[in-house]
Amino acid sequence: MLSILSFAGDAFQILGLALMSSLSLAAHRRIPAGTSTPVAFSGERVLVRAPRLAALWLFPAVVLVFGLWSKAESLAPDLNTNGGIIWLCIRATVAPLAALAHMAQVRRALTALEREGVL
DSSP states (O other), X not given: XXXXXXXXXXXXXXXXXXXXXXXXXXXXXXXXXXXXXXXXXXXXXXXXXXXXXXXXXXXHHHHHHXXXXXXXXXXXXXXXXXXXXXXXHHHHHHHHHHHHHHHHHHHHHHHHHHHHTOO
């Protein structure tokens, strides 16, 4: 039973990471090399910029690390069925929320770069 719950959580994690990776790859190809990419905003104003690689791939990498850790926790030997359900709910919530947050961030960065005439 616990392994089935863990595999269901894997499906959510894989779908979320696939969305983030495809979006990052498309944006990476669209943004010219050497461009400082916006990562933090105050309204429409850009507060912080980062190199293209870090701006597009750091968040998916952090989500991947969280996914691996939560996978290990969902297969802990002392975990009962309630714990497995809780971990499934956590993974099923975090994966799509992380994907949505990443989509919003990349969209804002691309919009800011378009306004600046970089794209």
